[in-house]
Amino acid sequence: MPVHDHQLHEGESLREAARERLTRQGEQWTGMREAVFDALAGFDKPASAYDIAEAVSKAQERRVAANSIYRILDLFVGANLARRVESANAYVANTHPDCLHDCIFLICDQCGQAVHIDNDRLTGGVRDAAKEAGFTQTRPVIEVRGTCGDCDPN
Amino acid sequence: MPVHDHQLHEGESLREAARERLTRQGEQWTGMREAVFDALAGFDKPASAYDIAEAVSKAQERRVAANSIYRILDLFVGANLARRVESANAYVANTHPDCLHDCIFLICDQCGQAVHIDNDRLTGGVRDAAKEAGFTQTRPVIEVRGTCGDCDPN
DNA sequence: CAATGCAATGTTATGTTGTAACTTGTCCTC
DNA sequence: GAGGACAAGTTACAACATAACATTGCATTG
Ligand SMILES: [Zn+2]
Ligand SMILES: [Zn+2]
Ligand SMILES: [Zn+2]
Ligand SMILES: [Zn+2]
Numbered sequence: 434m435p436v437h438d439h440q441l442h443e444g445e446s447l448r449e450a451a452r453e454r455l456t457r458q459g460e461q462w463t464g465m466r467e468a469v470f471d472a473l474a475g476f477d478k479p480a481s482a483y484d485i486a487e488a489v490s491k492a493q494e495r496r497v498a499a500n501s502i503y504r505i506l507d508l509f510v511g512a513n514l515a516r517r518v519e520s521a522n523a524y525v526a527n528t529h530p531d532c533l534h535d536c537i538f539l540i541c542d543q544c545g546q547a548v549h550i551d552n553d554r555l556t557g558g559v560r561d562a563a564k565e566a567g568f569t570q571t572r573p574v575i576e577v578r579g580t581c582g583d584c585d586p587n
Numbered sequence: 588m589p590v591h592d593h594q595l596h597e598g599e600s601l602r603e604a605a606r607e608r609l610t611r612q613g614e615q616w617t618g619m620r621e622a623v624f625d626a627l628a629g630f631d632k633p634a635s636a637y638d639i640a641e642a643v644s645k646a647q648e649r650r651v652a653a654n655s656i657y658r659i660l661d662l663f664v665g666a667n668l669a670r671r672v673e674s675a676n677a678y679v680a681n682t683h684p685d686c687l688h689d690c691i692f693l694i695c696d697q698c699g700q701a702v703h704i705d706n707d708r709l710t711g712g713v714r715d716a717a718k719e720a721g722f723t724q725t726r727p728v729i730e731v732r733g734t735c736g737d738c739d740p741n
Numbered sequence: 742c743a744a745t746g747c748a749a750t751g752t753t754a755t756g757t758t759g760t761a762a763c764t765t766g767t768c769c770t771c
Numbered sequence: 772g773a774g775g776a777c778a779a780g781t782t783a784c785a786a787c788a789t790a791a792c793a794t795t796g797c798a799t800t801g
Contacts (some may be wrong), residue, residue, distance in 0.1 A: 442638030465750070483786070487590065501750060503788065520673040520728045522758095522787060539722050548720055555712045559691065559731060562706055567691050574674045574730040577713060582721030619779065635758070655779060657759065676758060677789095 441528045447474055451514045454530040458512050468492060469505045471525065473515060477525030478545045482506055518547060520576045525549070535560070535573045541581035546579070590591050597612045597683045601628055607682040620658045622646060624680065628667060629678045632699045633677030636660055672701060679703070689714070689727045695735035702735070 452462045472488040473480060480488075485506070486499045491573055506524055509515035517523075518538050519584045525538075525547060535556035539548040556573055563571045584586050595631045596604045605624055626642040627634060634642075639660070640653040646690035663669035668684050671677075672692050679692075679701060679730055695703040710727055717725045 455699055456592065461749080463749070481787070496751095497737065498753090499750070499787085500752080500789080504750080517731070538722055539717050539725075541722070542724075548722075550716060550720060552712075552716055555709065555716065558706075558709045558712070559729060562691065563693050563702060563731040563733055566693055566704060568695070568702075568733040569730060569741070570696075570734035570741050571693075571731050574726040574728065574732060575713060576673070577717040577722060577725050578728060579717060579722040579725035585723050587723065615778080617778070637757075652780070652782090653758085658779080680749080700780080 440509045440531070442530075443528065444474075447526065447528060451530050455508075455512050455514060458546060460508065460512065465501070466505055466508075470509070470514065473506075473509075473524060474526040476525075478548050479518045479521045479525050479540070516549075518576065519574050520578060521547070521573075535575065537539075538567070538576045539581070540576060540578055541584055542578055543580055543584035546581055546583075594685070594701035596684075597682065601680065605684050608641060609662075609668060610643045613665060614662065619655070620659055620662075620670050623656060624663070624668065627660075627663075627678060628680040630679075631710075633672045633679050633694070633701050635677045641679070644662075669710075671731065673728050674732060675699075675701070689729065690731045693735070694730060694732055695738055696732055697734055699735075700735055 440450075448467070448470060453468070455462050455466070468489050469485060472485045473491065475488065476484065482499050482502045486497050486502045489497045489502070506515060506517075510524070511515055511531060512530075514527055515524050516527050516536060516538075518525060518540065521540055527536075528549070534551065534553065537550045537552060537556065539550065542544070556575060559573045559575060561572055564571070596605075602624060603623070606621070609616050609620070616721050616741075623639060626639045629642065630638065636653050636656045640651050640656045640714065643651045643656070647653060660669060660671075664671055664678070667679055667686075667687060669678050670690060670692075672679060672682050672694065675694055682703070688705065688707060691704045691706060691710065693704065694700070713727045713729060714725055717727070
């Protein structure tokens, strides 16, 4: 269970929370951004920028270049609407965009599913260790590659 | 300081330790593998497969394809002679190939330097959290992006 | 209402990272 | 010297990411 309380959103509610958050940052919630967010949230596993480009292209019946997707994903990550999964070169929608903290991702090497867990004790420990080594403006990347319970039902 | 004791190697001693380790695994220590290891160990920061291909090409005065480098790097990572830094798409030589454990990398966004720290309490905690979530055969990826003390001397 | 400025997006090109498939070379064994 | 096993070479391409510049649409203002 999470170490702290926060609201997890899904579907319509998630999009609303994302829109709220982005506009509150002084950024616009455009049709294109909504389309990208919907596509991203529609995936059940981390999606690459090209996956998203394909999904948006299909939804809009026109070609959307990966380029534009990257721009919007960068914006989303900066605004905490999405997270980048470094070990998968892929992105996931953030189900609690109002809650600013470090996430831990567990990624299944078999099925590609990613589980998101929160543990401030662990992430705080990693931050502290980096600080102790003289690092500032730290951004922890904590992920675990492995096999999920569904893929290895022992 | 490291939580456990182990020998850190460098230069000739490091290459020896790597050769020892690899051959003990039943793999061959070929000229090509030595060249790749030397090139990798010669970098003062994480090097991409293409960086290494270039270095080896220069050292051997012939073109070596990145392809071959990837094969050898995969072997090295599997044998604990090298580590992949996921958030940098790059590799570093492992200075203690005989010591099997999870490493934490701190990578400076400014200068690219990577510092390697060990903290079994933290990495163990991450492993435990993954296990609790039903994941098996786990391989933690714990890295911190930030600014190193040299680049931000406050 | 033109003219201007600005942010978002489109377009094209190219750079970087990573794999796949097949071939060649080398060494060992029979 | 034929055959097998493994390392490495070669070529081609897939996947991921960014750079540079053009276009669009909308708001401001003279
Ligand atoms: Zn949370
Ligand atoms: Zn799975
Ligand atoms: Zn160690
Ligand atoms: Zn630095």
